[in-house]
Amino acid sequence: MSAQQGRQLKLGAILEGVATDHSTWRDPALPGDASIDINWYIENARLAEASKFDFVFIVDSPFITPDTAPHFLNRLEPLTLLSALAVSTSKIGLVGTLTTSYWEPYNVARQFGSLDLISRGRAGWNVVTTGLEGAARNYSREDHFEHSLRYRRAREFVDVVQGLWDSYEDDAFPRDKVSGVFLDKSKQHALNHKGEFFSVAGPLALSRSAQGQPVLFQAGVSEEGRNFGAHIAEATFAGAESFEESREYYADLKARAAALGRDPDLIKVLPGLAPIIADTDEEAKAIEEARRGAFDLEKLLVQLGRLFNYHDFRQYPLDEPFPDVSGLTLNSYKGHAERVIRIAREEKLTLRAAAHRFGLWRTEFVGSPKTIADSIEHWFTGHAADGFILRVARPQDFALFREKVVPLLQQRGLFRKDYDHSTLRGHLGLPVPENRWTRAARLNLAAAE
Known part of the structure; x- marks a missing residue:
């Protein structure tokens, strides 16, 4: 069976705290300090896990102004937050955003590698280059990296991080107390990278996790962003206003990946989802109008x-x-x-x-639970999406989706009823990447025979 024939809908949950718009925070049921309350995140991650979501997703950006939306003004740092969620959940994937423009590859490799081990193989890195030019002044620079330059830099950055993640082959640590051999030194590898932007010797002082390496997410929609995603992404947080727009992005990204020799079925295209759900379509549309009027x-x-x-x-x-x-x-x-x-x-x-x-989250997903499930199925079977990343802020909206929409998707055989795997790669149907040094040794041995 091909990956396409065995397709299953993927669901992520963006934990937005007090939300990335300017009105949701006023919902009486949403705590005013949700974005900095670890208990809010733990509760919602556990609710998503109980509904068998593939992952939770934490957005981030390193620049704000006084007019910035509430969640962005005061929120927890993603890796710290996800480490807390790692020991508060057991199955759900943990995806965090971190920029390549203002960090160093060794630090990123160590941080996400640590999260991957803490969570026993559930980490994902949303690779961004940082959109806001003002971020430069928070990192001792006067000017932001030029757009095409920062994507070129990001390609090398990711290559270095992935190389560091392979510093140890999977059987590098015998830990034989009788012989006194803790490390098989032949299975430790320095990277010795020297490139256009980075010089990194390695090795990273960290072994690989149960899923080999964290899953790479990406969200670029520009020409450079799409090319970058085609090269490195295993899942994309796609922004799309309509079915037609999303289907174009889906086809284009997968065609670019195929042209690079990648299996396009192994890139999951996941648009953002902000449904408005009520008992009837008419009630949902009335809620939509009321919310729009409140902005x-x-x-x-x-x-x-x-x-x-x-x-x-x-x-x-x-x-x-x-x-x-x-x-x-x-x-x-x-x-x-x-x-x-x-x-x-x-x-x-x-x-x-x-x-x-x-200026608003736009959505075609307004209606009864059945209408929402029908729309999700239409996008999924029509190859406009491999799944969705659901916005989580208003408690009632999240509850209705979990309790009314997810069961319909399960009844239709589109979404799992229980987890079959314990790693994020397993949830997403992605293979464990073979360690590059192990692969090289295997290929050399085969060539010699």
């Missing part, structure tokens, strides 16, 4: 501006055509910013309309 337009303009490195859109007339911002550097979230400019031009949007269109 402060000025805050929507701030959310829109974040895609352009917090460009201040409040300076423009609201009901005139979307302003010409093509003169901006677009060195922040380049792919998203270019998409906004393109759609605003094609659809002749005013600034007000663009703020409502792009």
Whole structure:
């Protein structure tokens, strides 16, 4: 059976605390300090695990302003947080965001390698290059890395990290107390990397986990981002406004991976999901309208501006055509910013309309549990998604999804009823990567025979 014939829907949960918009935090059922309350994260990770989700997902970025959305203003650092979740759960995957632009490969390899061992093979790294230019000033730089440069740097960064993760072959530690042999020295390998951006000797003082290496996630939508994902990603957090847009991204990313000699079925495309669920479609649509009406337009303009490195859109007339911002550097979230400019031009949007269109999480997933399940199945069987990453903030929304939608997906045979594996790779149907030194020795032996 091919990977496609045996497809199973994948589900992740973004634990957003007080949320990445400007209104959800006011939900009376959501604790005001959720983003820094480890008990909130533990509770929701356990709820996701009880519903057999593949993983929880922690977003991050190293720059804020006074107008930044509530969750971004005050939140826990991902690796510290996920280490706590690792000892509070037993099966669910643990995916964290960390930038290649302002860290060092050795540190990242050690941190995620440690999380992978602590969790017994459940770690995933969401590889980002950092969209916000202001981050540079938090890391002793005046200017952010140029867009194409930071992707080139990221490729080398990931190569180094993966090389360090292979510092020890899987049988490197006999730990034979009788003979006194703790390490088989022939199974320890220095990396001795010297490249355009990094010089790293190694070895990393850490063995591999039950899944070999953490799973690599990625979320780029620009040309450089898609090429980067095609090279390194095993799962992508895809941003898509519609079924057609997501299907285009799905086909394009997998075609790029295939052109590089990769099995495209081993890259899981996972759009973000923010469903609005009620007993009937009419009730859900009424909730959607009420929530949209509660948003402060000025805050929507701030959310829109974040895609352009917090460009201040409040300076423009609201009901005139979307302003010409093509003169901006677009060195922040380049792919998203270019998409906004393109759609605003094609659809002749005013600034007000663009703020409502792009300043909010948009969703086609509004309706009864059956309607939501039907939409998820349509995207999945129509090859617009291999699964979804669900936004978790409002307690009632998460409860309805777990209690009403997930059982329908299970009844249809789309989603598991129990875990078959204990590692994130196992959940996602990804193979354990063979240690590069073990593979080289095996191939050399075969060639000599």
